[in-house]
Amino acid sequence: MSNWTVTSLRIGELYLPHGAGLQRDPIHVWLARDGQHNVLIDTGMADVALVTKRLKVEGWGGGHATLTKVLAEEGLTPGDIDHIVLTHGHFDHAENLDLFPDACVVIQRDEISHAADPVPSQRIYYWASTIGNLVARRRGSQIRALDGDCDLFEGFRILKVPSHTPGMQVPIITTEKGKVAVASDLGDHYRYWYPADPRATDRPQRSLSDAFMTGNIRSESERDWQAAMRRVRDASDIVIPAHDFRIPVRVPEQWFAIPESTAGDLAHEPPPSPTS
Ligand SMILES: [Zn+2]
Secondary structure: OOOOOEEEEEEEEEEEOOOEEEEEEEEEEEEEOOOOOOOOOOOOOOOHHHHHHHHEEEEEEEHHHHHHHHOOOOOOOOOOOOOEEEOOOOOOOOOHHOOOOOOOOEEEHHHHHHHOOOOOHHHHHHOOHHHHHHHOOOOOOOEEEEEOOEEOOOOEEEEEOOOOOOEEEEEEEEEEEEEEEEEEOOOOOOHHHOOOOOOOOOOOOOHHOOOOOOOOOOEEEEHHHHHHHHHHHHOOEEEOOOOOOOOOOOOOOOOOOOOOOOOOOOOOOOOOOOOO
């Protein structure tokens, strides 16, 4: 029985317009290790200068340099990554693939076709560089397209959960303390998973105590999204949301379903000062 560890690696932030202020979204990738495999879950965004140029949002980090640096802090080079699991193909999750020419990229086939021809509202989120990097992987060892759920390795299951995108997939990883779902943008903050809990959100919604909150960016229906979140919750003990500052850095050493409080949820902070 293999026991995995999952490490959350922060590779940058984006400051998104939100009302009169800005919503600060940390950008993460995750490293799953079992002593045999080094699996990278998502590959993050391009250098922030390019993101700012294209999408007119500020931030920091991203790109090959930051990704290489955070991997080095874990004692790894890009060449040590043998598999890459892409939760979906959006620009803040699936850039930098050319840094890993020898890794096998695992992605849902539906996500590849959606990346090439997305719903109109998601066109800005699928970058040609991601699609180019996917189709450039001509060797069978470089890409594996899935058509649904998959047991990638012992203790490493992938669920296909159409919601945010048609080919959304969530790894369910077995650790010595239980199963962790790397939920990505299926519920990218704790408040989506626990909308009625004051530890998860400063605006708890009692009406949603038996349900989940869904995001606005979606290709599938709200009902499909509810079913997807329920499926992931039923299959796991804790979830890691993609863009929440409070996620555990190391699992299973840090093991919690909900953070202790909303402190540290910087989702609605005023714009950071230029000097900070
Ligand atoms: Zn996304």
